[in-house]
Amino acid sequence: MFRSIGAKSRLRPVAAAAILGMTALGLSACGSSGSSAADEGSATSGNVTWWGWTPQPSGAERYIAAFNKEYPDIKVTYKQLTIDGWNAALKPALASSSGPDIYDINPGVRMDDFSSFAADLTPAMAKSLGSDWKSKVSPIGVDGLTTKSGKLAAISVGSTYSGSLWTNKNLFDQYHLTPPKTVDEWVNVCGVFKKNGIKCFVQGAAQVAFNRDTLQAISNSIEPGVWNKASTGDTKWTNPTIVKALTTWKRLFADGIMQDGALGVQQYPDANNEFMSGKSAMVMMGTWYMQYATTAGMTPAISAAGVANPKPFPIVPIPFPAASGAGSSDFALSGDSDYGLAVNNKSKVKAAATTFATWLGTSKAGQQEVANVLNDIPALKGIAPNWDTIPMTDRSAQQPSVQKLIDQAATVTEPRLGLVSSDLSTAFGVASTTVAEGKASPEQAAQTLQSSAEAAGLKFK
Secondary structure, three states: OOOOOOOHHOOOOOOHHHEEEEHOOHHHHHHOOOOOOOOOOOOOOOEEEEEEEOOHHHHHHHHHHHHHHHHOOOOEEEEEOOOOOOOHHHHHHHHHHOOOOOOEOOHHHHHHHHHHHHOHHHHHHHHHHOOOHHEEEOOHHHOOOEOOOOEOOOOEEEEEEOOOOEHHHHHHHOOOOOOOOOOOHHHHHHHHHHOOOOEEEEOOOHHHHHHHHHHHHHHHOOOOOHHHHHHHOOOOOOOOOHHHHHHHHHHHHHHHOOOOOOOEEHHHHHHHHHOOOOOOOEEEEEEHHHHHHHHHHHHHHHHHOOOOOOOOOOEEEEEEEOOOOOOOOOOOOOEEEEEEEEEEEOOOOHHHHHHHHHHHHHHHHHHHHHHOOOOOOOOOOOOOOOOOOOEEEHHHHHHHHHHHHHHHHHHOOOOOOOOOOOHHHHHHHHHHHHHHHHOOOOOHHHHHHHHHHHHOOOOOO
């Protein structure tokens, strides 16, 4: 991510002639439609529609504006859909002939659901970065977006990582508190906030994916790597570390860390709005929250949370408090490509859509925009945020912590979503909810995860 990526000539956006020549590399065989260059449209002009749950519209507008400086005749229209409404909207659209030309996709369940509609973008990557293109981008962004048959279903724009909490620095300073390094410290901190009428921590425990993030972070704070081993069948989900993680999850509810009514709250928009409105001192969010360390990112987010005359406040990431031991100043993260851009095989402007997807995911100009928005950690190695151009609410307090988060994310190999099947995703919801409600013991919930993994076909050693 911060290493040299070789010859600068490799970094130029895909030229029109290069894209038009992709058929020589077999682009016509990318998908079942058997389309040819003649019906893919122009590589340098056309009207392209892009559907995504991320980035925020302001980020997408920045990407498109920068793209249009090089490709003024390709008009890209971005439509943001909600995470919860994604499947219901996208599936019928892709099945028809009027679906988006480009759509977001990420590792795990959405790859299972939507990769079959996507063109193979391997030739586009080779044209843009050369035959050794895999050495120039983040491996974690390639692995999770490649099908079992070897098709690159989408070009990663950047990666996100979970395993961190974000704190409202103003509230911690106001009550002279230090961010907790352990769960015990966390309980004490929450006690002080509650005495002063401040919610300590907020999480949308009704949104299962974020419960999984929290459980994985807790597990890694106990013994790093066990969660990943269970995901690959190298240990069972009934491993004592997983059981202890579920026990600690229960403690978040029992000891007053988790807010009242958490099981009926969504992470987005509910928990996000609680934190952005200044009503809660901490929230469980990953690197995608970096964008709100900027005044440009936070101001509209506070406004969207219902605050009139929004005033940005400094948010600072901290490692997830340890369930055992003294805690660490290092982040224990897991991650994947946040999203990749997939090109619809039925698109009538496939060449122009490929131009945009390739530019955003592989060009230096596109990836610098991604880095500066701070929504994702760029897929292209060697690209870092240009801090001098990024206004922050409190640079001295925020930049070192955010930079440390970025640096440590660059070393992560543990997936966040890539190994999660639909069945196991459902099981995480059952396990986390039943333990929190007291309807299942941590041991019983761990067995639920194990049984679901086995039913999904995972073989254990």
